[in-house]
Amino acid sequence: MWSIEIYIVGFVIVLVTQLITIYRWRNPKCNGKLPPGSLGFPFIGECLELIFPAHSYDVHPFIKKRLQRYGPVFRTNIAGRNVVVSADHEFNSYILQQEEKLVVRSYLDLFEKLFKQS
16 A cells, blocks of 8 residues: 555656656747747757758758748757757848857857867
């Protein structure tokens, strides 16, 4: 009898933890307004769609689908990190001019380790 109560309490704790994680994942805190987009699954994000090969020299289907759905600036989640993608030339020029003033350049940890400057 005592062991069934332990299982029930453990199940409730795990359930509440999962619900809190899902809520925080779906409602991220942000100081500003984020562009539209989808985040995919927790921890892996939308990597599975992104790694499928493209069979042409055109824009990758992952990017093309989101450009059609959300416009030239959208957010996504790649390898567990929230990323804003921009395909707008004027916006990209503005961001590159404002680097280290309004925005902070950030690389995925893997890229940072691979291309670390000496």
